[in-house]
Amino acid sequence: MSSIVDSYLAKRKELIEEDTSLRADRAKLRNLTPLEAKAEALVRQIRKHEAEEVFSFTLFLHEVPDVASNQIWSQKNESLEHPFPGMAFLTAKKTIESTRIFKIIKKMPKGALLHAHLEATVDARVLLDLALEHPNICIRSPCAIDASNMGNILPDFAPLPLAQLKELEASPSITSSYYNPGTYIPIHKARNEWPASLGNGFDDWVIRAIVINPTEAYGTHNTTVKIWDKFVSCFSVIRGLVAYEPVYRKYIRALFESCIEDGVSYAEIRMNFTPKTIVAADGAGAVDHSYFVGIFQDVVQEFKADLTAQGKGNLFHGAKLIYTVIRILSVEELKWYLDDCLELKKKFPDTLAAFDLVGPEDKMNPLIYYLEPLLEFSRTCEEQGVDLPFLFHAGETLGDGDSVDQNLYDAILLGTKRIGHAFSLVKHPALMRLCRERNICCEVCPVSNEILRLTSSMPAHPLAAMLNHGVPVALASDDPGIFSNIGISYDFFQVLVASEISGLMTLGVLARQSIEHALLGAESKAELLKVWDCQWTEYIEEILAEHTK
């Protein structure tokens, strides 16, 4: 019998190896340095411990000769409501922050942030503080705000010329029963006169309108459609604060600060170019797209220069903009924006990186709706020798064969370099093969997908299937200012604790891969990879030193 068992176990090992052979981490796992091997084992051990102690799950290890990771979950006790590793992010956030695994991930060099929407990349508190530095930012409401309606009214901000402020200072505030509906009130006045009877104050009211809270995601808005309504409303509040030249300058810098604080050293940021202008510094004039891209480029250069002056140049390699418009435009309108994008690319070749369409895929136009102008754009770029690829959102859906799911066909056929989300990709055998063959990277945003109710928790997310099928992946935060997942550490955490196959090396491979899929020139990319490799080596030494005392 024992020879039969041995031969069975040999076949089993072979099958598992074949089954996982497409994974991006396999090559790395065959070539670990002794320190990397030690760090990998350490992190698996801490993860197991914290699954038990923090998330109240016990991992039983069934000893099987030559077969690793053969483990069983079972529940132990309760501290959180419904605890398990990879559980609902907004409920678990504070608990996640308390773990050693999170602290280990936080320090990791993350490579590139490839999927984030500028308007939602900065913490809500930070954004509000930036806005408060500008007393000419005003707020209005469709009616006087009181305890009965405050939960349903969204703050409507706009910067006004300083000259108008004096008069507005004299009007009754938005919370006064004498408030004149629809009139602007200076933000500081509204804030100072916010009555104590209205709960936790003006700031709390504003921030609640910018971020999604657990009750909304898991209670009142618990479907993909409902939570998108809340999500879209957040953007409308943010825009009033941020679409103002001086705030934007500081906001972009705050984004870069949050990047380096989290170990992200390069970013490609999607910005919504649908509005043709933002408000100029004087509160009256308008600043156009070209001026705006110039601001972005200036802030990148200033930020890099400041870091270099401090001897920290390696922390930040730079950032580029991805031109996006909302997929509600008419075909004719889109043509204007595609021309605009091409002009900007010529003017800012190193800052403008790609083109994309955004907005709720399942409510707005599919890619095929814009087929002709998109094909035309590709041809024009080719003819003019301009390297301005598509980076389409596609498949951010639970649908099977609906328009959003079918966007994946068009994204790939239109030659997208990466795919935003690709949540439904695992349903498509031919498309997974094309992603592997053409090295099309999927920008997967775990926390975003969970809060937007595509998945109820991380263990139910298709990422594990994507990795096992060898689909190129980079992890990203999407809209961290709204989802409260600033940096990429929270997303990395959810991925690490929800799989027994993935480990620290997997995260390392994904981080490095994010650089490989960045839209950088060959030389620039090689330089960034070299820096990352050094950072990684130091990082492994550092966590071993810290956690194996």
Next chain:
Amino acid sequence: MSSIVDSYLAKRKELIEEDTSLRADRAKLRNLTPLEAKAEALVRQIRKHEAEEVFSFTLFLHEVPDVASNQIWSQKNESLEHPFPGMAFLTAKKTIESTRIFKIIKKMPKGALLHAHLEATVDARVLLDLALEHPNICIRSPCAIDASNMGNILPDFAPLPLAQLKELEASPSITSSYYNPGTYIPIHKARNEWPASLGNGFDDWVIRAIVINPTEAYGTHNTTVKIWDKFVSCFSVIRGLVAYEPVYRKYIRALFESCIEDGVSYAEIRMNFTPKTIVAADGAGAVDHSYFVGIFQDVVQEFKADLTAQGKGNLFHGAKLIYTVIRILSVEELKWYLDDCLELKKKFPDTLAAFDLVGPEDKMNPLIYYLEPLLEFSRTCEEQGVDLPFLFHAGETLGDGDSVDQNLYDAILLGTKRIGHAFSLVKHPALMRLCRERNICCEVCPVSNEILRLTSSMPAHPLAAMLNHGVPVALASDDPGIFSNIGISYDFFQVLVASEISGLMTLGVLARQSIEHALLGAESKAELLKVWDCQWTEYIEEILAEHTK
């Protein structure tokens, strides 16, 4: 430009065809009769209409030349809480029953029920009524039941010898403050003396302990681990009522009646053989496994004979038993059961069909734990020329690389003919290929998976990926007595409304496929397929006549 667009659309069509070429319904869709084509279109039209009217979703159709099903969801209004097609089953059940789609599915010939656990196949109300026909069934409680504790106490039933009843009739009932904890009280006494102050009555209390309600599945027990605790407790209550020879006889017949009522004409039923006996008719003696299989076989034959006498022989082809034990046994204990199973197979070659292990995969032993006896069993069967295959549960988990997920490797390497659930199969490229190549059918149980919290709703279920990857699938109800999904119609419904690729023909292909994967001899299977084909033709005519007046 138009030639570029045309060539694009041709490539697109080709890619979609390639991407869906592995689906089991492709051959059928190329060879529809005119009536089938009409029925397919009709059902898609009703589904679209009901998505809007019943589930408050609007389907927008984007017209694309030569591309079908290019549709978009968006929300319209609210009647249910969080409504969408494929939403939480227990919340939507009554709504589902009100739809035309459900009525159409209900009448469909479903083929074989390949995955259901005997102890949980009959409606709780029906079971309780069967038990109430036997006054010697008694109930006990660890303490007197009152309003404060009734939600936490499980009814503990057992049949007793009639001779003991008189004395027990005189004792205070379980709801009396004089109740002597742990003593048995006749069921009718407990029922008659149930005080009005304890809510909806004795029957309601018992049924609540047998079925999972929406509050439990989606509120208090909303994790895979917690809901399993409730699920397991349901079985303990059921067992006290059903593990009694005369009840079991009627219970098995009730199961078959529910099968034909739902268009299921053949069943392979898993039974838990871990307990070595059930209680005999006199309430004192014990009936062993062999006697029990004899009862099952008798009921099958009686039921068939009765139907044949009524000229309805085609409605029911028969049923077989799958021998299952709980995967908590020691290796030594398992050997006893494997021997027992083999002996029973020799005695009842046409009724005993296969062997399986059951119980929460993530808390109990993985298949590899029993490797030696399972390999030994296969060898013995082969040596003795006995056809007694494995039909293992495997991969009923959200885990990635844990023991439960790895059960898939062992199920396949041990030669399983079908896989129970295979929920995590889509994570495994090599295993999906093996399932295709070896024609291993996955018994997918959509409602079960959703209630047991592996998926939050049907659109998030991996079934769509399994179908697109060409994995052989049969749909089943698992534990309909506990999940309230009697028949397979509810499961078929959830599948149909959660995909734009699948249609009525897909369900027909899955139903026919369930017969092809049944453990029937070649002749018997051919006969059943022939009957199904006739029923299908009649069915198509019938629904067209009924819905196109």
